[in-house]
Amino acid sequence: MTTGSDRILIVGGGIAGVSTASALRAGGYEGDVTIIDAGEFPYDRPPLSKSYLAGATDLKQIALQPAEWYDNNRVQLRTLTTVAALRTAEGGIELRDGKMLPADRVVLATGGQAARPRLPGVDSDRVHVLRTSDDADRLRDALNRGARVLVVGGGLIGAEVASTAVDLSCDVVLVDPERLPIAAGVGQEVAAWLHGQHTSRGIETILGAVESFTDTGTGIDATITGEAEPRTFDVVVLGVGMVPETTLAKTAGLEVDRGIVVDPGQVTSNPAILAVGDPTRVRYAGVLAPRAEHWEAAQHDGQRAAATLLGVPAPAGTAPWFWTDRHHRHIEAVGCMADAQMTVLRGELGATAFSTFGFRDGVVVGAVAVDDSNAVRAARRMIDRALAVDPQRLADTATDLRKLLRG
Ligand SMILES: Cc1cc2nc3c(=O)[nH]c(=O)nc-3n(C[C@H](O)[C@H](O)[C@H](O)COP(=O)(O)OP(=O)(O)OC[C@H]3O[C@@H](n4cnc5c(N)ncnc54)[C@H](O)[C@@H]3O)c2cc1C
Incomplete structure (x- = not known):
């Protein structure tokens, strides 16, 4: 499939940029796809504070894709290369060495820096x-x-x-x-x-x-x-937060408000430029959402941007999810616990596996699980379907969560 935008250039090879390229190819896009990244090759960030910092994995092991993936998917990867300016009116972008690269559409996936x-x-x-x-x-x-x-x-x-x-x-x-x-x-x-x-x-x-x-x-x-x-x-x-990388967006005159402002299809205030991942803020019905700054959110942004570029409907939305690992425990959170009016504990706080579910007006709006991925998966389906669940049954660890999902 071509979209009338036959050369798509992605600035930034983090999870958001790579997932944009991957979703474009999965959706049948036939045009040129180029990822430009300032680093050595696209790698994953979450291990940097975990296994990589501990010395248990090396950089190659945390590559976002194996090296051959780019050739196999006809994605041109230009690493150790910095984009200096977006020149979409002139049909491309400018690299730091002054060279111009042609592009019909640009996807900004520039991440951010540690504050x-x-x-x-x-x-x-x-x-x-x-x-x-x-x-x-x-x-x-x-x-x-x-x-x-x-x-x-x-x-x-x-x-x-x-x-x-x-x-x-x-x-x-x-x-x-x-x-x-x-x-x-x-x-x-x-x-x-x-x-x-x-x-x-x-x-x-x-x-x-x-x-x-x-x-x-x-x-x-x-x-x-x-x-x-x-x-x-x-x-x-x-460890005091992230500063979104918005320099290119600002100098290109895009709307920036503590993040690159995009619509729900990831399109910026310039229709030729999309933006994905950590530096973005989506405007839903006139209201700007906060930056998500989580791995899966960045991946989903890439999938939504690809859908926009392909002119097909975006994948169905789902409750936001993130994970963190600390002190040999795996923690996952889904939905929005801050919206909860009451919480229900399933299992014992600190047990081998336990979870809490947040309710608002009788439906689950958020959940957090420690070493219990099944609970979070079930919670996500409850939230996505706005299911009314009996809190007492939910709290009972003998209750099969799949049964609760069936109603
Ligand atoms: C240490 C650490 C641990 C984390 N752990 C978790 C976790 O456990 N769970 C979770 O959900 N999330 C975690 N996150 C957050 C998650 O990693 C980020 O949300 C995700 O990496 C964002 O991806 P991104 O593609 O938007 O940005 P990035 O990964 O920052 O990628 C942006 C890329 O753009 C490149 N770039 C920027 N400007 C230019 C330019 N002008 N020219 C060329 N290239 C450019 C950069 O070099 C960079 O490679 C963690 C983050 C960090 C830093």
């Missing part, structure tokens, strides 16, 4: 962030046995780094201004249990914020709110 707040001393080499494999390599080199590590931020990435650092026998302190980080994503009950896991594994958790750093040559001093004396560490890791 680095402007704190005094934050530019010290001892202060790390984690977004790329280079960041992970540098951090791993610093996570020596017994290293004193300060993790700033107890969200998803901060908690994963803290967990991996403990596995590597580091001495870890975690600071966060929130009493229960990620409560909005997993609900209060599970958030409290998760945060408590840090303490069980010997991590000191501090409620507060870092005000400044001083590199002393032999370590780094961190001043923390409410503490009289600075504390000394060998390594600091900032």
